[in-house]
Amino acid sequence: MTWVGSGGTNRVHADIDALKGFHEALVRFRYAQRAVAERGDDEIEMTRASLAAKASHWQAQLEQRQADLDACRARSGATTDCSAYAWAVEQAAERLEHVRRWQQRVDTEASEFGGTASAFLDLLENDVPRAERQLLALIASLEAARRVQAGGGLPV
């Protein structure tokens, strides 16, 4: 970084402050995005658990309703109408299938998202700390130059 002229001292102060501000923002960003990623993973797991509970509920409903239908058919003669039981079985089966399709979709899309997330988290863990170190070194060199400048020298 270069600075010249009578306004050099003010200019380099602003330079250093802006770089320090960016460095601090970069550190905050790294930690904040880690937390964002963890919360994203939590959301995926919560949805998986919720869908699993719903699938379990409708599986149990299907079994219960099938048993009710079987009982109706067993106790009835040709004159008894078991269609309401049959409809209830069909409804439970459809809802169970619907939930299972969503389970599959969540698994597929979460897996695809994992690739993008992994690349970004790798950048956060490896490249961003390197960038932070580079900025710190630059800030240190500017502050050293400022001390020289304050002592009478004028870096160019």
Added chain:
Amino acid sequence: MNTRPDRDGDEQLRLLDAAWEEAARYWRDEVARQFAADHWTPLAQQARAYLEALRALMDMLETAERETDF
């Protein structure tokens, strides 16, 4: 804090982008250009891609919950 992680992530990226813009007002030499090419541009691009993918995923998860509430 926003409810959804993707929105918090967007806000963090907005703050970082503003800090970069401020730094870039003063820092315009070859080192700055190299830093932008090596670090800033890839980070900003990947962050945007990640947050867009996260937004789509969060939308899908919300839809999954809604569509399976009978």
